[in-house]
Amino acid sequence: MTTYVQPLRRYWQASHRYRPVLGVLLLPSLLLIGIFSYYPAVRSLIGGFYQWNGFSPPVYDGIEQFKQYLQAPNFAIEAKNIAILTGGAILITLISQFTAAEIVTHMPPRAGTIAKYVLVLPIVLPPLVLIEVWAYLFQPGSGLLDKISGAVGLPQPTWLSDPHLALVSILLIGFPWISNLGFLIFLGGLQNLPKDILDAGRLDGLSAVRRVFAIDIPLLLPQFRIVVILSGIYAVQNFVPILLLTNGGPGTATLVPGLDMYQSAFSNDQYGYGMAIGTLLFVVMLVFTLVAMRLLRPRTA
Amino acid sequence: MHSRTSRRRPGFKAAAAAAGAALLASAALAACSSGGSSSGGGSGSVVIKAVLPPNTGAISSAENAGLKQLTGQYEAAHKNVTVDWLPNNSASITQTNAQVEAQASGGAAPDLVWEQYGPVTSGSIPAGLLQNIKPYLDKPNPYVPGNTSWLSLFSPSTVPYMTSPNGDIDIILGSNVETGMFYSKAAFAKAGISSTPTTWAEFIADLGKLKAAGVTPIMFADGGLCNPSWFERLATSSLLAGQVSQFDVNHAQVTTGLDVAVGIHKGIISMNNPRYAEVWKLLGQLASYSGSGEASYDACSPPTQTTPPLTTETLLVQGKVGILWGGSWYFPQLNSLGFSGKYGVFPEPPITSASTPLGLGTSTVGMIGGPNGNGQWGVTSQQADSSMTPAKTATVMNFLAWLFTPQHLGSWIETNQAGADIPTETGAPTLNIPGLSSLVPASKVGTVVDVVLDDVLSTATTNSGLRLVQEYIDGQLSYSAFASQWQSLLTGAAQQWATTNHVNLSNY
Numbered sequence: 001m002t003t004y005v006q007p008l009r010r011y012w013q014a015s016h017r018y019r020p021v022l023g024v025l026l027l028p029s030l031l032l033i034g035i036f037s038y039y040p041a042v043r044s045l046i047g048g049f050y051q052w053n054g055f056s057p058p059v060y061d062g063i064e065q066f067k068q069y070l071q072a073p074n075f076a077i078e079a080k081n082i083a084i085l086t087g088g089a090i091l092i093t094l095i096s097q098f099t100a101a102e103i104v105t106h107m108p109p110r111a112g113t114i115a116k117y118v119l120v121l122p123i124v125l126p127p128l129v130l131i132e133v134w135a136y137l138f139q140p141g142s143g144l145l146d147k148i149s150g151a152v153g154l155p156q157p158t159w160l161s162d163p164h165l166a167l168v169s170i171l172l173i174g175f176p177w178i179s180n181l182g183f184l185i186f187l188g189g190l191q192n193l194p195k196d197i198l199d200a201g202r203l204d205g206l207s208a209v210r211r212v213f214a215i216d217i218p219l220l221l222p223q224f225r226i227v228v229i230l231s232g233i234y235a236v237q238n239f240v241p242i243l244l245l246t247n248g249g250p251g252t253a254t255l256v257p258g259l260d261m262y263q264s265a266f267s268n269d270q271y272g273y274g275m276a277i278g279t280l281l282f283v284v285m286l287v288f289t290l291v292a293m294r295l296l297r298p299r300t301a
Numbered sequence: 302m303h304s305r306t307s308r309r310r311p312g313f314k315a316a317a318a319a320a321g322a323a324l325l326a327s328a329a330l331a332a333c334s335s336g337g338s339s340s341g342g343g344s345g346s347v348v349i350k351a352v353l354p355p356n357t358g359a360i361s362s363a364e365n366a367g368l369k370q371l372t373g374q375y376e377a378a379h380k381n382v383t384v385d386w387l388p389n390n391s392a393s394i395t396q397t398n399a400q401v402e403a404q405a406s407g408g409a410a411p412d413l414v415w416e417q418y419g420p421v422t423s424g425s426i427p428a429g430l431l432q433n434i435k436p437y438l439d440k441p442n443p444y445v446p447g448n449t450s451w452l453s454l455f456s457p458s459t460v461p462y463m464t465s466p467n468g469d470i471d472i473i474l475g476s477n478v479e480t481g482m483f484y485s486k487a488a489f490a491k492a493g494i495s496s497t498p499t500t501w502a503e504f505i506a507d508l509g510k511l512k513a514a515g516v517t518p519i520m521f522a523d524g525g526l527c528n529p530s531w532f533e534r535l536a537t538s539s540l541l542a543g544q545v546s547q548f549d550v551n552h553a554q555v556t557t558g559l560d561v562a563v564g565i566h567k568g569i570i571s572m573n574n575p576r577y578a579e580v581w582k583l584l585g586q587l588a589s590y591s592g593s594g595e596a597s598y599d600a601c602s603p604p605t606q607t608t609p610p611l612t613t614e615t616l617l618v619q620g621k622v623g624i625l626w627g628g629s630w631y632f633p634q635l636n637s638l639g640f641s642g643k644y645g646v647f648p649e650p651p652i653t654s655a656s657t658p659l660g661l662g663t664s665t666v667g668m669i670g671g672p673n674g675n676g677q678w679g680v681t682s683q684q685a686d687s688s689m690t691p692a693k694t695a696t697v698m699n700f701l702a703w704l705f706t707p708q709h710l711g712s713w714i715e716t717n718q719a720g721a722d723i724p725t726e727t728g729a730p731t732l733n734i735p736g737l738s739s740l741v742p743a744s745k746v747g748t749v750v751d752v753v754l755d756d757v758l759s760t761a762t763t764n765s766g767l768r769l770v771q772e773y774i775d776g777q778l779s780y781s782a783f784a785s786q787w788q789s790l791l792t793g794a795a796q797q798w799a800t801t802n803h804v805n806l807s808n809y
Binding site for chain 2: 073131132135136139140141158160161162163244245246247248249250251252253255263264267268269270
C-alpha cells in the first residue's frame with residue numbers, strides 16, 4: 001500500500017508546488033481569450049437590450065428588440081428553415097460519417113488506411129473554395145449538375161433560384177458529407193470498441209447489421225452525442241454558404257436567423273437588433289445542447 | 302440608382318489614346334497658363350489632396366493613365382501646384398461618406414473628395430462639409446475658349462442633378478451611367494421584329510413575339526437590386542408624374558426620404574392608390590416573360606463574378622435570351638464582340654395609355670441612370686479640411702476646370718471606363734456605338750421617384766422589399782398577398798423613418 005501512496009503524495013506535492021507557475025503561464029492565453037472571445041460575447045448579450053446603429057450612442061430599449069424579432073413576419077419562416085437545415089445536417093452527418101467509419105473500420109488494414117487518408121484529406125479544403133465549387137456545380141444551364149441532367153434527358157432545375165429547391169441545394173453542399181471531424185470521431189470510437197464484447201457478439205453469430213445496432217451504436221453514444229451537438233451548432237452558425245449563394249432568397253426561401261442577424265447588424269446598421277437575434281440563437285443552441293446531452297447520455301447499466 | 306463602384310480595366314490602346322490626347326492638350330494648357338490664368342495658389346506651393354475614382358487602384362494604374370497624364374500637364378504648367386491622388390477602395394458611397402465625415406470631424410478631409418449626387422443633394426452629407434462651387438461654375442472655364450460659363454458646358458440634364466434644393470452646387474459630375482434594353486439582333490430576326498419598340502405596350506408585344514418564336518424573351522434579374530429598383534424607378538416616376546408635386550417636399554431631382562415618407566403618409570404612395578398599384582401590376586406582366594432562375598442573376602454583377610448573383614450579360618452573349626435590361630457598363634464587352642453586328646440597344650420605352658389607362662406617356666429616358674459614373678467630386682470646406690483657404694479653393698477649382706474641358710473629360714473618362722461611362726459635357730468625345738446616344742436624355746428629366754428599393758427610407762426596408770419582389774416574381778406571392786405585404790412595408794418604413802429623423806409627418 002505504502003509503495004503506491006508515496007509516489008502519489010510526491011506527485012500531489014509537486015503539482016501543487018508548480019501551480020502558481022502554471023497559472024502565470026496560462027494568464028496571457030486567458031487574457032486574450034477574455035478580450036477576443038468572452039468580452040464580445042458578453043457585450044453582445046448586453047447589446048441586445050439597446051438600440052444602436054453603430055454610430056450614435058446606444059439607447060436602452062429593454063426587451064423590445066427581442067419581442068420585435070419574435071413577432072416579425074419572417075421569424076416563423078426562419079425558424080422553419082433553420083429547423084430543416086439543422087435536422088437535415090445532423091441526419092446526413094450521422095448517417096454518412098458513421099456509415100463511412102463502419103466501412104473503413106472493417107476493411108482490410110492496408111485498404112482501410114488508404115481509404116481513411118483519402119476520405120480525410122478534403123478537410124484541408126478551405127470552406128470558401130468548397131462553396132465556389134458548388135456555386136459552379138449549381139450554375140443554371142452551364143453548371144455540372146444541369147449538364148448531367150440535360151445529358152440524360154432530365155429537366156434542368158434552377159437549383160438556387162427555385163424557392164422549392166434552394167434549401168435542399170444548400171443541404172447538398174459538401175456531398176457526400178464524409179470529410180469531416182465526425183468521421184474521425186466515429187472512426188476513433190469504432191477502433192477502440194472493447195474487443196471482448198465484439199468477440200462475444202461474433203460467437204453469438206451476430207450479423208454485421210445486428211452488430212451495428214446491438215453493439216456499435218449503443219457503445220458509441222458518447223461519440224454520437226458530441227457529433228450531434230457539434231453538427232447542430234455548426235448548422236445554426238454556418239450561414240456563409242447561404243450568404244454567398246442565395247443571400248437568403250429567393251424571397252425568404254433560405255433565410256435563417258444567423259443571416260438575419262448578420263444583415264441586421266452589418267447591412268441595415270441595426271446592431272442592437274442583430275445582437276438580440278444573436279442572444280436568442282445562443283439560448284436556443286444552449287437548450288439544444290442540454291437536450292442532446294440528456295437524450296444521448298450513455299446508459300452504462 | 303445603384304451605381305456600380307467596381308470598375309473594369311481598359312486596354313493599353315485606350316490608355317495610349319488618352320495619353321496622346323493629353324499631350325495635344327498640353328499646348329492649350331501652357332497657353333492658358335502663360336496667359337495669366339490664375340492658379341489661385343498665390344506665390345506659395347499648394348498640394349491638392351484628391352481622391353481617385355473608386356476601385357481604380359493608384360494613380361499609376363492603367364485605368365488612371367489619362368488622369369495621370371492630365372495631372373502631369375497641369376503640374377508642369379503650374380510649378381507651385383502638386384496633386385496628390387489618393388486611392389479609393391470604397392465598397393459603397395455609404396462607406397465613403399462615413400470615412401469622409403470622420404476625417405472632416407478632425408478637419409483632415411482631403412481637398413477633393415469622391416461623392417455622389419444622392420447623398421449631397423438630399424442633405425444626408427452634413428451641411429458645411431462641402432463648399433458651394435456654383436460661383437466658379439458660373440464663370441467661364443479658363444481652358445475652354447469662348448465659353449460663357451463653365452456650367453453651360455454641361456448637358457442640360459446634368460445640372461439639376463448637381464443642384465441642391467437651395468440652389469447651391471456642392472458636387473461636380475463628370476459622366477453618366479445609363480441603362481437600356483440590350484437585344485440580340487439574331488433573336489429579333491427569328492421573331493420577325495424589324496424595329497425596336499417605342500412604347501411599353503410595343504415592348505411587351507415584342508416579348509410575346511420572342512416567346513412565340515421559342516426564344517426566352519427577357520431575364521428580369523432579381524438576384525440583386527438593379528433590375529427591380531430600375532423598374533420601380535421607371536414605373537413609379539412615370540405613373541406618379543402627375544401626383545409627385547403633392548409629396549415632393551425637398552424639390553430635389555430624385556425624391557428623398559422625407560418626400561417618400563410624406564407620399565406614403567398622404568396615401569399617394571399606397572397600394573390603395575390605383576396609379577401606384579399599377580406599378581406592380583405592370584411588373585407582374587413583365588415578369589411573366591422572364592426566363593427562370595431570375596434570383597441567380599443581377600444586371601450589375603461584373604462578368605467575372607463566380608458566385609450568384611451572376612451577370613446577365615453572358616446570357617445575351619451565349620444567345621440564351623432575346624433582351625436584357627442592362628447598363629452602359631455592358632458596352633466594353635459587347636463592343637469587343639462586334640456590337641453593331643450582333644447587338645442593339647434602345648431606351649426604356651414610355652408607359653402610355655396603350656399599356657394601361659393610367660399611363661401618361663412620360664419619357665423616362667435617363668431617369669434610371671444618370672450622372673453616377675466617374676468624375677464625381679466635391680470640394681471640402683475649411684471646416685472639414687483645415688488647409689482649405691479661399692486661395693487654395695481657387696487652385697482646386699482651376700485644376701478641376703483643366704480636367705473638365707470637354708476634350709479632356711471625354712479622353713480620361715474613356716481611358717478609365719472604356720466606354721462604359723458617358724461624359725456629361727456637350728462635345729466631349731464618346732465611343733461611336735449605335736444607339737448609345739439614345740440612352741442619354743437630351744434635356745432635363747422629370748422628378749425621379751424612388752420609393753423602397755433604392756435605400757431611400759432605410760437599407761432594411763430595401764432588403765425586405767427585394768425579398769417581397771422576388772416572392773412576387775417567382776409566384777410565391779399572389780398579387781393581392783404581395784399588395785398587402787408591400788403596403789405594410791410602406792407604412793412601417795415611413796413611420797420608422799419619421800421616428801428616426803424626428804419628423805412629424807402630419808405637418809406636411
